[in-house]
Amino acid sequence: MDFENFFDSALTGLQDTGNYRSFNDIERHCGNMPRASRYCVDGECRDITVWCSNDYLGMGQNPSVIKEMQYVLERCGAGSGGTRNISGTNHYHVILEKLLAKLHGKESALLFTSGYVSNWASLGTLASKIPDLIVYSDELNHASMIEGLRHSRCEKRIWKHNSPEDLERLMREDDPNAPKLVAFESVYSMDGDIAPIAAICDVADKYGAMTYLDEVHAVGMYGPHGGGIAEREGLMDRISIIEGTLGKAFGVLGGYITGSERVCDFVRSFSSGFIFTTALPPAVAAGAAESIRHLMDSGTERLRHKNRVNEVRRQLDRVGIPHLENPSHIIPVIVGDAKKCKWISDLLLDSYGIYVQPINYPTVPVGTERLRITPSPLHSDEDIRHLVSALSDIWSQCALARVAA
Numbered sequence: 238m239d240f241e242n243f244f245d246s247a248l249t250g251l252q253d254t255g256n257y258r259s260f261n262d263i264e265r266h267c268g269n270m271p272r273a274s275r276y277c278v279d280g281e282c283r284d285i286t287v288w289c290s291n292d293y294l295g296m297g298q299n300p301s302v303i304k305e306m307q308y309v310l311e312r313c314g315a316g317s318g319g320t321r322n323i324s325g326t327n328h329y330h331v332i333l334e335k336l337l338a339k340l341h342g343k344e345s346a347l348l349f350t351s352g353y354v355s356n357w358a359s360l361g362t363l364a365s366k367i368p369d370l371i372v373y374s375d376e377l378n379h380a381s382m383i384e385g386l387r388h389s390r391c392e393k394r395i396w397k398h399n400s401p402e403d404l405e406r407l408m409r410e411d412d413p414n415a416p417k418l419v420a421f422e423s424v425y426s427m428d429g430d431i432a433p434i435a436a437i438c439d440v441a442d443k444y445g446a447m448t449y450l451d452e453v454h455a456v457g458m459y460g461p462h463g464g465g466i467a468e469r470e471g472l473m474d475r476i477s478i479i480e481g482t483l484g485k486a487f488g489v490l491g492g493y494i495t496g497s498e499r500v501c502d503f504v505r506s507f508s509s510g511f512i513f514t515t516a517l518p519p520a521v522a523a524g525a526a527e528s529i530r531h532l533m534d535s536g537t538e539r540l541r542h543k544n545r546v547n548e549v550r551r552q553l554d555r556v557g558i559p560h561l562e563n564p565s566h567i568i569p570v571i572v573g574d575a576k577k578c579k580w581i582s583d584l585l586l587d588s589y590g591i592y593v594q595p596i597n598y599p600t601v602p603v604g605t606e607r608l609r610i611t612p613s614p615l616h617s618d619e620d621i622r623h624l625v626s627a628l629s630d631i632w633s634q635c636a637l638a639r640v641a642a
């Protein structure tokens with residue numbers, strides 16, 4: 238086989254449909270968020286404003302987080318030096334796991350190298366090791382959950398997005414004695430909608446199912462201590478396993494699950510994706526812990542963030558740029574065409590110094606390609622004005638539909 242030729246034609250296929258992903262080579266400026274430098278192909282370096290970061294609250298540049306990371310870097314060195322089992326469990330991992338359990342009101346927590354790995358490994362392990370388990374998975378669940386379940390080869394039912402009724406319809410049809418697990422997210426990151434957690438738990442309870450909730454886009458962001466939507470709604474004790482990331486609102490890197498001591502111990506003991514990989518660097522664990530502590534005590538960032546999100550929405554409405562209404566912090570501006578979406582994004586970057594990554598298939602369905610705008614507490618009024626007037630210019634230039642103000 239001509240491998241190079243095969244790779245080439247597969248990549249050309251992506252390019253033809255506008256789904257080829259190009260990276261923007263940027264350097265974030267610590268202490269000057271949301272500013273970054275962009276290394277352009279022409280060799281030049283230009284200043285840009287980032288409008289699509291998942292470091293939602295700017296905690297990746299928080300002075301106390303950085304100070305803590307520097308301190309632990311000096312104290313413990315760069316890496317952890319091993320898997321958790323073989324010399325890699327550092328005191329900072331232990332502290333972080335205790336803190337995560339506390340954040341979610343659970344007995345225990347277990348760290349992974351990323352949120353992706355935590356979903357993939359935890360769901361994969363539970364679904365392959367619990368005999369005859371049936372997993373009920375929301376149709377819009379993240380790729381990491383889908384891949385974990387696929388890998389487990391368990392019985393799987395896909396329920397209509399955010400529909401407890403459809404979940405119940407499927408559960409009713411199955412053997413009442415079969416063990417069951419319901420897997421879903423709180424904030425869905427592409428539409429920014431939020432699951433009806435209480436109603437889903439009611440159905441799960443009725444059929445004796447475990448519940449698994451991905452709060453990746455909600456931890457640090459919602460609830461009085463940043464425990465997520467389940468904390469905000471007083472539902473943490475109704476969820477068997479809460480999963481989260483340390484890489485988005487907490488601004489660092491890593492993933493975790495929290496739950497009963499036994500379920501965490503079970504995953505710790507049987508999950509290949511936990512056991513056979515090097516533990517996170519101690520400085521990373523310490524930085525994440527500092528970020529969590531900060532956001533448990535301080536609501537300032539969340540409040541300011543909400544204010545910025547509302548301000549962007551208000552100004553988009555003023556000029557009639559259509560965006561999805563939702564109860565979260567994510568502002569999707571639907572373009573509905575992969576090539577157009579990429580073209581707008583390129584234009585924003587090249588002509589206005591505004592960086593909003595186009596979101597195309599397979600991350601979202603074909604025909605719903607979008608710009609996903611994520612304001613932060615550090616975007617100024619002037620940043621917002623510049624973004625909205627740039628979008629307004631582009632909307633006029635390519636005669637895109639507006640909505641009545």
Ligand SMILES: *Cc1c(COP(=O)(O)O)cnc(C)c1O
Pocket residue numbers: 351352353354356379381422426451453454482483484485491492
């Ligand atoms: C980003 C994301 C993950 C993965 O988390 P990482 O820490 O980035 O690996 C998991 N679930 C959802 C819903 C996500 O959006």
